[in-house]
Amino acid sequence: MERELRDRLRAVVLGGAAPDPRTAGLVALVHGAKLHRLAFPDVPRKEVAPRLAEIAAGQWVAEDVRRAIHDMQAAMVVVMAATVVTVAS
Numbered sequence: 001m002e003r004e005l006r007d008r009l010r011a012v013v014l015g016g017a018a019p020d021p022r023t024a025g026l027v028a029l030v031h032g033a034k035l036h037r038l039a040f041p042d043v044p045r046k047e048v049a050p051r052l053a054e055i056a057a058g059q060w061v062a063e064d065v066r067r068a069i070h071d072m073q074a075a076m077v078v079v080m081a082a083t084v085v086t087v088a089s
Contacts, residue, residue, distance in 0.1 A: 009039060013051045027052055028059035033069060 005026075011017040012027065019027060030036065031052035036045045 028056035031056040
């Protein structure tokens with residue numbers, strides 16, 4: 001199953017095949033979460049990023065993933081700041 005998924009992603013991102021809706025959503029997720037290296041470990045990011053962005057454009061999942069990651073990072077900063085203040089007191 002993983003091999004089939006990776007083959008489909010490679011065909012769409014590297015081979016230029018048209019993505020079906022599920023694959024487009026997955027590509028948007030990979031792009032939004034910046035998992036380029038995980039999905040394509042043997043391909044430089046600069047070679048896959050433009051195609052991922054092209055496919056992800058207009059996919060709701062890409063923006064939602066970015067927003068969720070941003071919100072999580074912001075929450076971690078607040079927790080870390082609170083911890084530093086507490087330890088320093």
